[in-house]
Amino acid sequence: MRLAQIEDGIVVNVIEADPAAVPDWAADWPEAAEAGPGWLWDGEAFTPPPEIETDPAEALAAERAAMQCSRFQAKAALLSAGLLPQVEVEIAAADPMTQLAWFEAVEYRRTSPTILALAGALDLSDEQVDDLFRTAMLIEA
Incomplete structure (x- = not known):
């Protein structure tokens, strides 16, 4: 399973963990099937980061x-x-x-x-x- 570390509503890290052996320090991290660093977390669901408009x-x-x-x-x-x-x-x-x-x-x-x-x-x-x-x-x- 993939778990996401969230800071201020943004995914800052994702780890792969055995569901039977999730580290204590990641026990409250939400499961993140496809999310990665930079994705947004609203407390219930992940959304991709907004696209940055370039000039x-x-x-x-x-x-x-x-x-x-x-x-x-x-x-x-x-x-x-x-x-x-x-x-x-x-x-x-x-x-x-x-x-x-x-x-x-x-x-x-x-x-x-x-x-x-x-x-x-x-x-x-x-x-x-x-x-x-x-x-x-x-x-x-």
Whole structure:
């Protein structure tokens, strides 16, 4: 049987216990067939925790901040999209620091200045860059 520890109407812990040997310290815990931490307890029944609404803009910003891929993955995605030759032209014309970043980076991050500059030079929308990163992150060498 599953027993739930409740604090202030919220499940904070669930244990599995033999019905014939429930520990004394859990004797007054309610039986919780499906409930888990975060579920609500009103004294009679459990309900799932409320869904937390996230701001779509914040969620997208967090997703972009987490996007990264290897140099190989980035170049493979650009090649597949037909953009690698254009990127190479832009890099050849870029300032030395951008060239160094492009050629020496082990990984590229979606929000890095180099990626943002390249996206602007290629006239790529934020959504196109997102799609390139999503594609790149799926590529295996």
